[in-house]
Amino acid sequence: MSYFVTGATGFIGRNLVEELVDHRDGPVFVLVRRSSLPRIEALMRQWDSSRVQPVVGDLSQPGLGVDPAWITEHAGSIDHFFHLAAIYDMTADDATNDAMNVDGTRNALDLAEQLRAGCFHQVSSVAAAGDYQGVFDESMFEEGQPLPSPYHRTKYESEKLVRDEATVPWRVYRPAIVVGDSQHGAMDKVDGPYYFFPLIKRMRDVLPAWLPLVGIDLGDTNVVPVDYVAKAMDHLAHLPGRDGEAFHLVNPEPQPVVDLINAFCAAAGAPRFAVPIDRSVTAGPLSILPPALRPMQLVNAVIRTAPAQAILEQTIGRLGVPPEVLSHTAFTARFDSRATEAALAGSGIAVPDLESYARVLWTGWEENLDTSTGRDPKARAALKDKHVVITGASSGIGKVTALKVAQAGGIPVLVARGKDKLEETRTTIELRGGKAYVFACDLSDMDAIDRLCEELSRELPSVDYVVNNAGRSIRRSLKLSEDRFHDFERTMQLNYFGAIRLVMGLMPKMREQRSGHIVNISSIGVQTNPPRFSAYVASKAALDSWSNVVASEVIGNGISFTNVHMPLVRTPMIAPTKLYDKFPTISPAQAADVVIRALVDKPHEINTLLGNVGAVAHTVAPKAAFRVLNMAYHVFPDSAAARGKKSGGTAEAPAGRESEQALMANVFRGIHW
Incomplete structure (x- = not known):
């Protein structure tokens, strides 16, 4: 087997490369900008493998800017082409999202076609489901879902490119919010729940841990550790007869946002939130309302307005929580992952309970990503x-x-x-x-x-x-x-x-x-x-x-x-x-x-x-x-x-x-x- 990976210096990418090095045979070619060669060389020393070979290129160029001579030499020999290079940032603007997520995917497809790759593996996101209401299963894609941000839109459009224009076999992976490694907490950037960690730290430092705080039901979210995502992708990519399918790399059970926050509060030693009115009390009466008129949807609609964003920028923004992130903490869709679970059956690969690794994630952030000093x-x-x-x-x-x-x-x-x-x-x-x-x-x-x-x-x-x-x-x-x-x-x-x-x-x-x-x-x-x-x-x-x-x-x-x-x-x-x-x-x-x-x-x-x-x-x-x-x-x-x-x-x-x-x-x- 031989592999080509874009985004190998990124968070998910380097974990996937490590899986390929540890469990598969054959060369692993990784796309890298010339300016990033020292970084990939440092990673190669960590992987301790001569099988990882850098290929100089650029995501913004046709064919990813790879040397035509290299393409000619390796055409027909790449069994798996993994495209992970993208921007995973709710705060990025339209132009950046378009250049990285849409144009980058188009250029990756171009190279995969020239290489006659055995399969093109597109790492999409559950964000492609946008604000879909209800159960979103792995066979669904174009459901008329609202796409509330440039990130949601470009994740949808890049996946659509693969579905409509790929000339080689393809598979799509839709991870939920990806957090650090469940074993040692490694994470390379602040994203998702990590935006709230400085606030949790502030609470821990000024409030006693036993103090109960009043919270509100903020809906459900979905997080998975990066080691699960990398292992699952490696396994699913090598299963026979699964081309043309999408796989949800998600927690099978939605996680209430309040429970997620409380897990990290417990890990930090901060006070936790209690929700006075449980959703079981309100679910019945509220279910008769149209989705757009339900409280959480109304709150999100208000949060996304320009005046609300300006106010949030001067309040929670100063605590390190971007206003754009606040309205996307919860998912309106519930992601059905039964096909993925069946495909992973017998592999030993499953999503661990957040409570089992919340402290590991907190420690990883506190020791490596907390920039307060x-x-x-x-x-x-x-x-x-x-x-x-x-x-x-x-x-x-x-x-x-x-x-x-x-x-x-x-x-x-x-x-x-x-x-x-x-x-x-x-x-x-x-x-x-x-x-x-x-x-x-x-x-x-x-x-x-x-x-x-x-x-x-x-x-x-x-x-x-x-x-x-x-x-x-x-x-x-x-x-x-x-x-x-x-x-x-x-x-x-x-x-x-x-x-x-x-x-x-x-x-x-x-x-x-x-x-x-x-x-x-x-x-x-x-x-x-x-x-x-x-x-x-x-x-x-x-x-x-x-x-x-x-x-x-x-x-x-x-x-x-x-x-x-x-x-x-x-x-x-x-x-x-x-x-x-x-x-x-x-x-x-x-x-x-x-x-x-x-x-x-x-x-x-x-x-x-x-x-x-x-x-x-x-x-x-x-x-x-x-x-x-x-x-x-x-x-x-x-x-x-x-x-x-x-x-x-x-x-x-x-x-x-x-x-x-x-x-x-x-x-x-x-x-x-």
């Missing part, structure tokens, strides 16, 4: 062109902090043991137009740290910030630690000795430049003293105390410290303790936002309210504080790993303890019990 003028002023040394930068807080520093124009200096992961992070930063350095180092090795400091001092023009983020956590009671003194030694070696060795090694450079700021990622445990963390909390307390003493000695050199008493963060470090799966935690991106604040504002400490309460309690009522902590000691058992069992995870809670665990975890949010 880059848009903050204060952050840009503080970090632009500054060198920020970040330890533990291969994952978790360190990695996301690096991405946010780069977003603000800073230059992350990535330090961790694993060089491969650091290189992946550097590649991500460079693909986004930033710059980063990579230095692999075992921060528990004092000699290695000395060599690192020499390298940093020699190779960097300045060391403006140091973020001591690398750390080791051990959760084990003293009773189980009496023959494990090495736990204390190892924790102290990395969390305390490693951190101060690094700062001491870089201090001459900072003294010379008469500036520098060190951010220590400490722990809320230093203030609250939770049981079973004697090794971890002691190492962080030592770093706090050392920094407080040294700060008074170097402030005259323009060097300062911030100790961040971080609450429990959902990172790989806490993953082995399965008990924490049920705990309220903050995300690595939320923690990274705190680190950015420490870098920009340079306060002496950053604490949580609960951490401050714990510190005060230990000062004014220590006996009462220790009794509460002793109760927690008995409520939360040692993990299986701490007890020396290979299964890992957490021991069975004593009977009746589950409710006590949940109560304490939620009352004392952020403390790692």
Whole structure:
């Protein structure tokens, strides 16, 4: 088999190419503009396949601008021609939509005809159904449906071109709203529900998660993850005898818009919406009205007027939600996908429930697509062109902090043991137009740290910030630690000795430049003293105390410290303790936002309210504080790993303890019990 793919650098396209590389044989030719060759070469390295071969061309040119000699050489040899290059943007204007979606399809058909392709696979969209009312099945196309936007119109017209003018066999795929990968959340642009994520983030940051909000029934929508779309297309394209058919790549069950928003609110830790009047109450009376007079249709009609768009631009538009998108959040049609489901039967390919991957999507956006740091003028002023040394930068807080520093124009200096992961992070930063350095180092090795400091001092023009983020956590009671003194030694070696060795090694450079700021990622445990963390909390307390003493000695050199008493963060470090799966935690991106604040504002400490309460309690009522902590000691058992069992995870809670665990975890949010 041989393949030709347009739009291979796009979101769906590169996922499809990956499927073809992984599961099919033969060359995969990908159309690419000459200016985009570096991007496709970077993707080819990720695919790790010499079978992917770039073909220089241009979507706007007849025959896609492909060299006639190449066409002559490959005519009759292309089994599958996938046309994915298009614009998927509700906010784009008529001219852009026409050029990309209609003219681009015409030019792709021209090339497919010259190549005598075995089958032309057109990626259309459910938008081709426009504002059709009722069930829209896969055999339907020209139903007189209203086409309310340039995007809807050109998706319809490009599919019509394929149906009416293709001289080679064809198949059509109509995805619903495509979101990120359901396994790891990868997404390359803000679209669909992602437009509402900044608003959800704002709600999370200013409102308590338990606060109920009043919502309204906004109708039904339909989203599918990109990995499902790519796998389904690959499978459907290779089925015999299905030419001339359209396939709906949709969720078989429509998803209420409010449920969709609430799934992402739950993933973010934001308050959720309740709909006081369920649609089951209103469906009967409203069903007698003509579709155009039903409330949702009337609301959409008003939203699409010029005055309403102007008002929305000055309100929700300032929160990052384009007014054009608001009137297209719901579908008037219900998409029947029974033919596609039957074609996929037995393949193991099916649409996962949104609830199973909503958090993955939220994390992917929060860590990679949230641009709030880059848009903050204060952050840009503080970090632009500054060198920020970040330890533990291969994952978790360190990695996301690096991405946010780069977003603000800073230059992350990535330090961790694993060089491969650091290189992946550097590649991500460079693909986004930033710059980063990579230095692999075992921060528990004092000699290695000395060599690192020499390298940093020699190779960097300045060391403006140091973020001591690398750390080791051990959760084990003293009773189980009496023959494990090495736990204390190892924790102290990395969390305390490693951190101060690094700062001491870089201090001459900072003294010379008469500036520098060190951010220590400490722990809320230093203030609250939770049981079973004697090794971890002691190492962080030592770093706090050392920094407080040294700060008074170097402030005259323009060097300062911030100790961040971080609450429990959902990172790989806490993953082995399965008990924490049920705990309220903050995300690595939320923690990274705190680190950015420490870098920009340079306060002496950053604490949580609960951490401050714990510190005060230990000062004014220590006996009462220790009794509460002793109760927690008995409520939360040692993990299986701490007890020396290979299964890992957490021991069975004593009977009746589950409710006590949940109560304490939620009352004392952020403390790692």
